[in-house]
Amino acid sequence: MAADFETPVLGDVEERPTPALACGAMAGSKSYVAAPAHNEALGFPGELVPDWQDKAIARMGELLGKYRSLQVFMDSCVKCGACTDKCHYFLGTGDPKNMPVARQDLFRSVYRRYFTPVGKMFPGLVGAKEFTRELLDDWFNYFHQCSQCRRCSVFCPYGIDTAEISMAAREIMDSIGLGQKYCNEIIGKVHKIGNNLGLPGPALIDNLEGLEEDLKDETGQDVRFPIDEEGAEVLLVTPSADFFAEPHVLGLIGYAKVFHAAGVSWTLSTKATEAGNFGMFIGNYEQMRKIAMRIREAAMELKVKRIVFGECGHAWRVAYSFLNTLVGPWDFLDPRYPVPQHILEVTNDLIKRGGIRLDKSANEGIVPTFHDSCNVARASRMGDFEGGQFVIPREVVKACVPRFVDMHPDTTHEKTFCCGGGGGLLTDELMEIRVKGAKPRMEALTDVVRNQGVTHMVSICAICKAQFTKILPYYGFDREVVVSAHQLVSNAIILGNND
Amino acid sequence: MTTVFAILFYAAFAVLVAGLGMKIAQFARTPAPLKIPTTPAPLTRQGAAFRVAREVVVFESLFKSNKPLWIFAILFHFGLFLVLARHLRYFQEPVWSVVALIQPLGVYGGLAMMAGLALLLLRRIVVARITYITGPSDYLMLLLLLGIGATGMAMKGVAHTDIVAVKAFFLGLMRFDIQPLPADGALYAHLFLVAVLMIVFPFSKLLHVPGVFFSPTRNQSDDPRERRHLAPWAAKLEAGGN
Numbered sequence: 001m002a003a004d005f006e007t008p009v010l011g012d013v014e015e016r017p018t019p020a021l022a023c024g025a026m027a028g029s030k031s032y033v034a035a036p037a038h039n040e041a042l043g044f045p046g047e048l049v050p051d052w053q054d055k056a057i058a059r060m061g062e063l064l065g066k067y068r069s070l071q072v073f074m075d076s077c078v079k080c081g082a083c084t085d086k087c088h089y090f091l092g093t094g095d096p097k098n099m100p101v102a103r104q105d106l107f108r109s110v111y112r113r114y115f116t117p118v119g120k121m122f123p124g125l126v127g128a129k130e131f132t133r134e135l136l137d138d139w140f141n142y143f144h145q146c147s148q149c150r151r152c153s154v155f156c157p158y159g160i161d162t163a164e165i166s167m168a169a170r171e172i173m174d175s176i177g178l179g180q181k182y183c184n185e186i187i188g189k190v191h192k193i194g195n196n197l198g199l200p201g202p203a204l205i206d207n208l209e210g211l212e213e214d215l216k217d218e219t220g221q222d223v224r225f226p227i228d229e230e231g232a233e234v235l236l237v238t239p240s241a242d243f244f245a246e247p248h249v250l251g252l253i254g255y256a257k258v259f260h261a262a263g264v265s266w267t268l269s270t271k272a273t274e275a276g277n278f279g280m281f282i283g284n285y286e287q288m289r290k291i292a293m294r295i296r297e298a299a300m301e302l303k304v305k306r307i308v309f310g311e312c313g314h315a316w317r318v319a320y321s322f323l324n325t326l327v328g329p330w331d332f333l334d335p336r337y338p339v340p341q342h343i344l345e346v347t348n349d350l351i352k353r354g355g356i357r358l359d360k361s362a363n364e365g366i367v368p369t370f371h372d373s374c375n376v377a378r379a380s381r382m383g384d385f386e387g388g389q390f391v392i393p394r395e396v397v398k399a400c401v402p403r404f405v406d407m408h409p410d411t412t413h414e415k416t417f418c419c420g421g422g423g424g425l426l427t428d429e430l431m432e433i434r435v436k437g438a439k440p441r442m443e444a445l446t447d448v449v450r451n452q453g454v455t456h457m458v459s460i461c462a463i464c465k466a467q468f469t470k471i472l473p474y475y476g477f478d479r480e481v482v483v484s485a486h487q488l489v490s491n492a493i494i495l496g497n498n499d
Numbered sequence: 500m501t502t503v504f505a506i507l508f509y510a511a512f513a514v515l516v517a518g519l520g521m522k523i524a525q526f527a528r529t530p531a532p533l534k535i536p537t538t539p540a541p542l543t544r545q546g547a548a549f550r551v552a553r554e555v556v557v558f559e560s561l562f563k564s565n566k567p568l569w570i571f572a573i574l575f576h577f578g579l580f581l582v583l584a585r586h587l588r589y590f591q592e593p594v595w596s597v598v599a600l601i602q603p604l605g606v607y608g609g610l611a612m613m614a615g616l617a618l619l620l621l622r623r624i625v626v627a628r629i630t631y632i633t634g635p636s637d638y639l640m641l642l643l644l645l646g647i648g649a650t651g652m653a654m655k656g657v658a659h660t661d662i663v664a665v666k667a668f669f670l671g672l673m674r675f676d677i678q679p680l681p682a683d684g685a686l687y688a689h690l691f692l693v694a695v696l697m698i699v700f701p702f703s704k705l706l707h708v709p710g711v712f713f714s715p716t717r718n719q720s721d722d723p724r725e726r727r728h729l730a731p732w733a734a735k736l737e738a739g740g741n
Binding site: 124157340 | 522525526529530531532533534535537538539540541542554558560561563564565568572622626627628629631632633634635636637639699702703704706707710711713714715716717721723724725726727728729730732733736
C-alpha cells in the first residue's frame with residue numbers, strides 16, 4: 001500500500017484495549033474545503049465570510065431553538081466518560097479529540113461561552129472558549145472525523161448523540177462558507193444530475209440495458225431493469241453505486257431477480273436515481289427535504305403503489321425515520337404496505353411466504369458473516385418488531401447459504417462498529433482516518449476468518465461496501481471479501497419454473 | 500447568622516426553582532423536528548416512557564457501557580437518594596411513617612454516597628482519558644458534594660448538632676416564621692454548601708437531571724412509518740410552498 005501512515009496492528013477482539021492518548025494524532029487528517037462553486041450551488045456563502053464568528057454564533061442560537069436534541073445534549077453531559085472508549089475513530093487513532101465527549105466539547109465550549117451565564121462569567125471554570133479561528137479549524141477537522149454512526153449514543157446514560165452535534169456543527173460551518181468539498185460537491189450533483197455519482201439518465205439506461213443482456217446470456221431469462229415505467233407496482237430507489245460499482249451492482253441484480261421471480265412489477269426512476277441523502281450528513285433540513293422530494297415526485301409521476309429502498313445505510317435512515325416527516329404523507333400509496341419498505345423486508349417476506357425459492361448450494365463454499373451498518377442498526381428498523389433490523393437481514397442471508405457465522409457480540413447489532421467511511425468521510429483525502437477507523441471491525445472480522453472459517457462479509461450499505469472494498473487490502477484481505485446481501489440472494493434464487 | 504442563612508436559603512430556593520423551571524420550559528418548548536430514537540427502540544409511547552424510567556432508575560445505558568463506572572454511579576445516586584429521603588423529616592411535621600421507617604438506612608446511604616463520590620473522583624484523577632475530559636467545574640462539583648457529605652456525616656457521627664432546633668429553623672422558613680439556627684460550625688458549613696449546590700444546579704451539569712427526561716434518543720417511540728411527525732417550524736417550511 002502506498003500510504004504515508006501505518007495501518008493499525010490488530011489486537012484480540014475479546015480484549016480490545018483502549019489506546020493510550022495520542023494528542024493531535026489526527027490533527028493533520030483534513031477534509032478538503034469546498035470550493036465557492038460547491039457551496040454556492042447549495043445556497044451557502046462561497047467562502048468563509050469576514051464576520052464568520054458572529055454569523056456562526058447566531059446560527060448556533062437558531063439551531064439551539066430548532067433542535068431539542070442539540071439544546072438538551074449541550075446541557076446534559078456530566079463528563080462521565082462512558083463514551084470515551086466507544087468511538088471507532090478513537091480506538092483506531094488514540095487521538096483524544098476523537099473521543100465522543102471531547103468531540104462534543106469542541107461545540108460545547110463555544111455554546112458555554114456565548115449561551116450560558118457561567119460560561120460568560122467564568123469561562124475557565126467550565127471549559128468555555130472564544131470561537132477562534134484555531135477552534136474553527138478543529139471543528140472542521142474533527143467534525144469531519146465523525147461518521148455520525150451513533151455508537152456513542154447507545155452507551156451514553158443521557159442518550160447524547162454526537163451525530164446530532166456534528167450535524168449541527170457542519171450546518172453552522174456551511175452557513176459561514178466553510179463547507180466540506182466531498183459532501184457539498186455530491187449534493188450539487190444530486191440537484192444537477194440526479195445522483196451522487198453524477199451518472200446522467202442516458203448513461204444509466206445504457207447500463208441497465210447492458211445488465212439485461214448479460215442476465216439473458218447468463219440465465220436465459222428476461223430479467224428486466226425497468227426505468228420510468230408508469231403504473232409499475234413498486235418504485236425502487238437505490239444508491240447510485242448500485243448501478244455499476246462492485247459488489248453493489250451484484251446486489252442490484254439480486255433485487256431485479258427477486259422482483260422477476262416474484263412477479264412484482266417494478267421500476268426505477270430517472271428522477272430519483274439516488275437513495276442516498278447527504279443532506280443528513282451536513283445537518284441541513286432544507287437540503288435533506290429537497291433531496292427527498294424527488295422521491296415523492298417520482299412516485300406520483302409514475303403512479304406506483306409502493307416505494308422500496310435498496311441496500312444503503314444512511315439512505316435507509318432518511319427513508320425509514322425521516323421520509324414521512326420530510327415529504328409525507330403517503331396517502332396516495334397502497335396502505336397495505338409500510339412506506340417505505342426495505343428491499344430486505346420484501347425479500348424476507350417472499351422467502352417466508354414461498355414467493356421465491358432459493359438453492360443454498362449455489363453459495364457452496366461461501367461462509368458469510370454480517371456487518372450491521374450503523375444507520376440501519378441504531379437509527380432505523382426493519383419489520384414490525386423491535387430489533388427487526390438485526391433479524392431480517394440475517395434471516396435472508398441464512399436462507400441463501402449453508403453456513404453463517406456472527407462476529408463478536410460487542411461488534412454486532414446495536415454495538416456494531418462503523419465501517420470507518422460513513423457520514424461524509426468516504427473521500428480519498430481522509431484515507432488515514434478511514435483505515436484506522438476500520439480497525440475494530442477488522443479485528444472482529446479477522447477473528448471469525450481465522451477461527452471459524454468465514455470467507456465473506458455481507459454488508460447492506462453502499463458506503464460500507466465502497467469503504468471495505470478500499471480498506472480491506474490494508475488489512476491483508478481481498479477486496480472481494482465484502483459482498484451485498486442480495487448478491488447471495490442473486491446466486492441462490494431459482495428463476496423460472498416458479499409456479 | 501440565623502438571618503443570613505434564612506436569606507441565603509430563600510435566595511437559593513428561588514434560584515433553584517426559577518432556574519430549573521426556566522430550563523425545563525426551554526427543553527419543553529424546543530421542538531424535536533425528526534424522529535431520532537437510538538434503535539432498537541420501543542414501538543409505543545408507553546414503551547418509550549418505560550425506557551426513560553429504566554435510564555432514570557437503573558442507569559441502563561451506563562450499565563451497558565462501563566460496569567465499574569455504573570457501580571460508582573449507583574453507589575453515589577442511591578446513597579444520595581436515601582440521604583435525601585432521610586432529610587425529609589426535617590421539613591415535615593408530623594413525619595411520614597415511610598420516612599421514619601427508612602431513617603436508619605440514611606446513614607448507610609451517606610456512606611455509599613461518600614464512597615461513590617470518592618471513587619468517581621479517583622477515577623477522574625487516575626484514568627488518563629477521563630482526566631483529559633475533566634475541567635475544574637467537574638472536580639469542584641465532586642468536592643462540593645463530598646464537602647456536603649462530610650459535614651453532614653460529621654454532625655451525625657462526631658459532634659451532634661441540635662437537630663431539633665435545625666428542624667424548627669426549616670419548618671419556620673417554610674412558614675415565614677424564622678426560628679434561631681444553632682451556632683455550630685459544621686452545621687453552618689453543611690448548610691452553606693447545600694445552598695451553593697442549589698444555586699449552581701440550574702447552571703451546571705446537574706441539568707442532566709431534567710435533561711434525561713427530554714433526550715429524544717431515549718424518549719421517542721419508534722413509529723415513524725406509522726405516525727407522521729412534524730415540528731411546527733417544519734410545517735411552516737412546508738406551507739411556504741417548496
